[in-house]
Amino acid sequence: MGVEVSRLSNGLTVATETLPSIESVALGVWVKSGARDERDEEHGMAHLLEHMAFKGTRRRSAFQIASEIEDVGGEINAATSVETTSFYARVLSADVPLAVDMLADILQESLFDPDELSREQHVILQEIGAAHDTPDDIVFDRFTETAFRHQTLGRSILGTPETVKSFTSKQLHDFIERQYGADRMIVVAAGDIRHDDFVREVEARLGGFRAKSTGTTPQYAQYVGGDFRENRDLMDAQIILGFEGRAYHVRDFYCSQVLSMILGGGMSSRLFQEVREKRGLCYSVYAFHWGFSDTGIFGVHAATGQSGMAELVPVIIRELERAGESIGQVELDRAHAQYRAGLIMSGENPASRASQIARQLLLFGRPVPKEELMERLAALTVDRLTDLSGRLFSTKPTLTAVGPVGALAPYESILEALPNGTGMARKLAG
Template identity: 35%
Template sequence: MSGPSPAAETPRIHTLPNGVRLVCDPAPGVHTVALVVAAGRGARCEGTRESGWSHLLEHMVFKGAAGRNARELAEAIEAGGGQMNAETGFERTVFHVRTLPEGLDGASALLSDILLRPTLDPGDLERERRVVLQEIAEAEDTPDDLVFEMAQAAAFQDQSLGRNILGDAASLARAGAPALADWRARLYAPDRLVIVASGAVDEDALLRLAERDFAAAAASATPASPAPARFTGGIRTDDKSLEQANLVFLCPGLAATDPDAWSAQVFVECLGGGMASRLFQEAREDRGLAYAVDAWGEFWSDCGIVGVFAGCEAESAPDLARLVVEQMVDLAGSPRGAELSRARAQLKAGQFMAAESLLARAEQAASQVLTHGRLVPAPEIAERIDACDASAVQRAGARLLGSGLAAAAVLGPSAAHPAAEAFRSRLQSLAGTA
């Protein structure tokens, strides 16, 4: 194993009687605490009628809880030197506070209030609905946001994974206060809540706070559960007057718990994970086809995606699409030793650097508990990455490309639109050689 040795044993997971899980992660030499409460349900649990409700609920719980209004909630956190925020994703909703150690007591109580006892005032709801509609409009006016939404919709047609996390006007209009209260009970049910505190924190003290603030959370009779996802593939194009074409190409990926998940991440890193990656060197440096080009992967509970984003001149888009496929297929067939070593080093560095940020560290621990049911020590992560040799990456690449399925989105001048079909048809013709 080539990586740092842990400074202490892996923190323990404690489970309250109602199913809430708790992790205390002390970090020596720091003077603040990151407190995270992650609910292991998100936008994937929504049907068409509830699209956007999880994100709207995340907004609403900050408007008032347990007798305090939005201003009083903010003042309570900031008076203790804290900062608070939240984020809704497809599979989880994460609330977090950064604070001084003496602010942890109040931060725990406040997060408990907003998750378990939000006011959900109808007047606030109407105003916040308008705020979210403005957020949707802003995303639609941002090309490099919109093109990702288009590609996601093409990849998972008529499924929650293919819908905008923000929802739409019709679905948001259906979210009355009583309906949103029921949705809260299902989304933030205790069996899927994970609390993590990283930094200057004492385990016994944290346990007392968790028992005080979260032990009374009631289980929902009908918890929301996501439907299995199916990568359908497809094409989306939109003619907009832009200086550059924005392109997103997607292939089916792997689940976070798949044995080949780390090898798939090495594949992605080799493909487009930095300035030394294949796509940056081939598409930008050698051929000048794109100014921006990179690859990424998403790894959910039962599926994933591998994607490439690029910004380029419209006339170059079809050539760029074909180049992307050719590099993917060549990488799946014959990864090079030097690029594998670079990719493994980059992935390990990213993991270890994240562990040096208290907030990232707490969020990573919560994600591991929700995904794997346990904490994954840094040495084990490094060993898994180091095990991704050429044969493992070839195997992952064959799985990623083997179906021949693809999704593509092109936003910009019409001259770029053929790139979508160029990517799909080229992948279908070459997939069998991967």
């Protein structure tokens, strides 16, 4: 049957997909507003709002929110990202009306009680402290901060202790009033669901939601790159080497995704084979590509001890350089197979499928059929991949490292060793 989409009179988009042989439903509300939409004094508010959504409404206490959904064996949660916030549930099909009612209640009737707020602020302060004490978490925060310096896109989603402690109930109400409107919201259900029935449930509970948000479009992001190092007394150093990536909408987005799989997407990838299997320089190494609405970032993450520090980065750079020289058809075919399998497997999971549909509607204004995605991937060639590699790894690098980083080469030397520099990776190693 595929994805069915309706639009309510207030502009709210409602989408469903019936999945055969599934007796449950994953449903949720996705909002095109995240950490990137915060003002300077609101840093961390989108994440705090996600926490406070379950702390009581005019009709339900915090305990009732938890118990009502668990009384029917369901679950409810929320998540904050750079550009979106989601509130979602998983229930048996007969309990969809309860889940819709609860999500609508959370979005429209949350109290943001000052006592609950104070307790949750304390919880998030502990979360911030725990993240700082976890090197493989904090290195990613420092990575985005360095790549997009002094921009909301580069800020930690958690906020800072100072900003989080300063928030009031009124500020939370003001934020949701400004950022949340039907024009920026998608309601999706996947699983054992009938479209017309679901639309009626959503219409009854969210049909009166304000039509327009008043939030402004975030400032266009500018990738800047740079160097950040934090010397800590640890067993391993966490290292990320990154470059400017591609936004969701541009031609090279899927090419960048496939390139990250070839370089570091599994045990057969180039980086895993060269860095771990052949040289034993680290336990874990992988590549990733994150796309945003107006930019992206490509990175390689690895962890190594002091003995492998001097050799690790030159080896990684050499593999990036080699990708610009040649990529085999066998490697491309393997990446195609991995991508295809990932699409099919996620489509068999109601929660993953609902999230995928919501993202597509928010980003492209329509659900993108699996067949269309596969056609885009099939159009990729080894020549396009090598061409992209040459351009991608010629941008100014972002290097972040946390741990015993004393043996790591200076940033200027790494810059020179890259394809756009005056030397090659072997110069670093020598």
